[in-house]
Amino acid sequence: MCVRYLGFVLLVWFTGVLRAQSAALHCGAPSLSGGYLVPEQETYSHESELTYACDNGRKPAVEGWWATSTCQNGKWSHEPQCIDEKACIPPTIPNAKYTEKLNGWYEEGHKIRITCDEGYEQKDQDATAECINGIWTSVPVCERSTQACGEPPKIPHAVIIHQEYQEVFAVDSELQYECEDGYTVEEADGKKSIFCIAGSWTKGPTCRIRPGTGLGGSTVGGTHGGHTTSTGSGTQPASGGGGIRPGTGLGGSTVGGTHGGHTTSTGSGTQPASGGGGTGPLTRHVSNCGKPPIVPNGEVLETNRLFLKYRCGTFYKLMGPETVVCYSDGTWSEVPTCRVAYCAVDTDEYPDLKHAGVKYIKDGESLRFECVDLWLVTNYSEGRCTDGRMTFTRCCNKFQLNTNIC
Structure with missing residues (x-):
């Protein structure tokens, strides 16, 4: 009896779940003001599509004079709505960010200010766009910064860690390499990082075989070949093209310059031999x-x-x-x-200079910076890098700068 009752309960519960899932897959008819739907129904099944258009003086809140929306698990791929034809839909600006409206559109006269992604900068210093009569005026463009770097160099037996792949890196970006198992960084300072400076990556590390791994070895010899052998605790080149003279019984090698002596290795180490007249x-x-x-x-x-x-x-x-x-x-x-041997100038730190990002100037060289407009006259300042320090002239027009009047 208990088993039969339990089975009945499970059947009712399972049926309810199926009905709930089935209901969740359907979409109700969207409320569209100022437009009409095709086909017009009370409910729409999962993945069914409807088309809508708007009355005169209005337009869909997406691109085009008509639009489609799809029912996806009880929700429309976008909620159909008709907006004033003078309003604007969100602009597409590659490599940029701006504040998006929750309702998905902007009223006429609305202004947006964009921020370029890292590694990009505003073309012509233009950062705003305004919605006028349904169209965005002077949409800003984010172009790759001249100071940014492209894809980092590939280093044999190494990978870049803690960084997702990207094609453009902002100036001053740091990337760290890690050698694969059995290899280690052999560098004077042991650095494993590279930096993006003035559009170029600094020199990266080198991964070499870790000593004692048995992955390989090196051959050392004279001009004509030979290999390294050891007797006792010393090291000596074995015979090759220029090795030991047969019959000497020295058990070592002769190494020397045109006017110098030679070095013999026997048993316990390396000793300079007598002879020669070299001073260094x-x-x-x-x-x-x-x-x-x-x-x-x-x-x-x-x-x-x-x-x-x-x-x-x-x-x-x-x-x-x-x-x-x-x-x-x-x-x-x-x-x-x-x-x-360079100076880095962040124009945002100088109130008299127009925003131009970070500029890099070689030591001993100069660069002309545009100043903030005064009295609608374009002025410039000459910046010079000397031993890592920047000096600037006052803001003057081009004629004054060219004639050293400034």
């Missing part, structure tokens, strides 16, 4: 020191058998020696650094 450390071919040193924000401009020549990226200045050599003990000579 002996050098070897750069290939004997392995991979070139990494200079952040710099790169190897020239690779010679006897030296490496470096240069810095845009907006950076080389400090230290331009060339680097390989010493006979397998170490590099002093490595240069790349120092920041």
